Amino acid sequence: MITVENVTRRYGSFVAVDNVSFECAPGTVTGFLGPNGAGKSTTLRILAGLTPASSGRATISGRDYHALPNPGRVVGIMLDAAAQHPGRTGSETLRLAATALGVPRQRIGEMLDVVGLADAGGRRVGQYSLGMRQRLGIATALLGDPQVLILDEPANGMDPEGIRWMRELLRDFAARGGTVLLSSHLLSEVQATVDHLVVIGRGRIVAQGKLADLLHGGGTLVRGIDQPALAAALQRAGLQPEQTSAGAWRVATDPETVAKAAMDARQLVVEIRSDDAGLEDLFFSLTGDVDRHAA
Numbered sequence: 001m002i003t004v005e006n007v008t009r010r011y012g013s014f015v016a017v018d019n020v021s022f023e024c025a026p027g028t029v030t031g032f033l034g035p036n037g038a039g040k041s042t043t044l045r046i047l048a049g050l051t052p053a054s055s056g057r058a059t060i061s062g063r064d065y066h067a068l069p070n071p072g073r074v075v076g077i078m079l080d081a082a083a084q085h086p087g088r089t090g091s092e093t094l095r096l097a098a099t100a101l102g103v104p105r106q107r108i109g110e111m112l113d114v115v116g117l118a119d120a121g122g123r124r125v126g127q128y129s130l131g132m133r134q135r136l137g138i139a140t141a142l143l144g145d146p147q148v149l150i151l152d153e154p155a156n157g158m159d160p161e162g163i164r165w166m167r168e169l170l171r172d173f174a175a176r177g178g179t180v181l182l183s184s185h186l187l188s189e190v191q192a193t194v195d196h197l198v199v200i201g202r203g204r205i206v207a208q209g210k211l212a213d214l215l216h217g218g219g220t221l222v223r224g225i226d227q228p229a230l231a232a233a234l235q236r237a238g239l240q241p242e243q244t245s246a247g248a249w250r251v252a253t254d255p256e257t258v259a260k261a262a263m264d265a266r267q268l269v270v271e272i273r274s275d276d277a278g279l280e281d282l283f284f285s286l287t288g289d290v291d292r293h294a295a
């Protein structure tokens, strides 16, 4: 469990994180989304005990990071994959972490396998691509077999295959009762991985909830083989279809409700999907104002 309660972080008169609150429950993968400079890293650093909050409280499994008896056994953290020592090999990097954590050495090879670096363990990190460093960072985070994972921009530098691999790994971690919080500045990068979203802009939370609810907030787009008959059927079901410029119907509810109304009226649907333009729009409006110092 991760709990962030009314956390604020000021740098002089600048408020980097402004009264931020959210929770991440066991069994879920939460995406912490926002444009560059929104306050994601600062919030994660506060959770990791690296930056003190000006006010508010951030806890992992009910305790401040510094109050955890052996933190690496409770929470795996990766804040900056690119910052790993370039002169050490992947195996050496894990060996140092394993010694600090007090985990058996055999776990090093296991973790290299898990992250797909079994053949690269003997190479220096300086020769790794950013995607490989992300994998090594995730291996380090997993080393202590924690219940919680906190990853800052783990998809950064990963190719589509790497992102797919990470998705499987994190979903599997959550399916076994783990709690995952990962940040990203790209919705598209994490959309298929996360089930919850916390969206931050200019230091403040602007939206949070289940991914499905946030996406469905924009309603459903549907197209039938007989468009007028489909519209009539939706109206009979108490829904109010509006025609889009692309010729589909937009309905302000979830796809299941729309599909059921169409099926009950024996209307053949050829396309149906969530209209996630709302979330994309929210993102674009946030990304438009990156430099808050200049504001």
Ligand SMILES: Nc1ncnc2c1ncn2[C@@H]1O[C@H](COP(=O)(O)OP(=O)(O)OP(=O)(O)O)[C@@H](O)[C@H]1O
Pocket: 011, 016, 034, 035, 036, 037, 038, 039, 040, 041, 042, 043, 185, 292, 293
């Ligand atoms: N030590 C610091 N001193 C002054 N300002 C800081 C400090 N650390 C962060 N900031 C500012 O706080 C704001 C939030 O930064 P933060 O790194 O948390 O954003 P972010 O959402 O993680 O973005 P990015 O993906 O670019 O790291 C930025 O405007 C940043 O310049």
